[in-house]
Amino acid sequence: MEIFFVFGRLLLSSASNVFQKQLSHHGLHPFYIVAATYAVLAVLSLLFFFNTAFAHLSPSFWINVLLAALFDVGGWMFMVMSLSKTDLSIFGPLNAYKVIVSMLFALVFLGEVPTLQGFAGIMIIVAGSFLLLPPSTGTMQNRLIQLWLDRGVQARFLSILLFSIGTVFLKGSLKHSGPLETLIFWSLFGLPLILLANAFLTTERLADNIKNSQPHALPIAAAGLTVFVMQYLTLVLLSQMLIAYALALFQLGMLLQVFLGYRIFNEPHVIRRLMASLVMIAGSLLVLQVN
DSSP, rough: OHHHHHHHHHHHHHHHHHHHHHHHHTTTHHHHHHHHHHHHHHHHHHHHTSSSSOOTTOOHHHHHHHHHHHHHHHHHHHHHHHHHOHHHHHGGGGGGGHHHHHHHHHHHHHOOOOHHHHHHHHHHHHHGGGGGGGGOOOHHHHHHHHHHHHHHHHHHHHHHHHHHHHHHHHHHHHTTTHHHHHHHHHHHHHHHHHHHHHHHOOOOHHHHHHHHGGGGGGHHHHHHHHHHHHHHHHHHHHHHTHHHHHHHTTTHHHHHHHHHHHHHHHHOOOHHHHHHHHHHHHEEEEEEEEO
């Protein structure tokens, strides 16, 4: 059963990225796309809210789910910003850097010094990164610098960092509840947070964005629905402590995203980026095997 949850999560994650990237191509602000997604999440959560008991939830649950919602809203904001600026076939493979972030967290907070195999995995991931850009952009070092200085790539790295922190609090909330309760309040707490971000961090009026998004109601609903189910599957996997197993399989999603970027958005260098993804998957598996 777990394998179906992992692959379901993988497919839905890629689908939600496609919908959100399409919405950004229609001129909608990335932060508004996140707000619209959370609006759908809140509506879906309310369908379950009145048939779920919450009296048993402890103060620790509320603290953890609120902090998870806070960091994940930031993660979604930077993620959709990255999607609006970066090819999906580059965005996807950068997911391999999640294992590097996890290793850094283990070093800083747990004192776990990476092994030689772990360092080798990191170097393989970095080496795979330079394959994402065509050779005409210069030497390996220049290509890496160009990649890392790209605003969309930087936004992707920030989203990875914030999601990684948010996962810690999601796991904390799951110690005191089931996946459904966590999903409901993660969604409901996230909506006002992203609305506040839109109010203070953008100059566009919410009413204007709502008007401009009306012709795109279907992809907005699809993005919200795919994120809702994807997040539920993620929480089930987290609650069953299948993190290393899930992370290893999640890396396969970058191959799907490279293909979707080529097929849907006509992005170039598909063979080169598939090769980069395979190299980065190999590096990720080396790191995960150590952990």
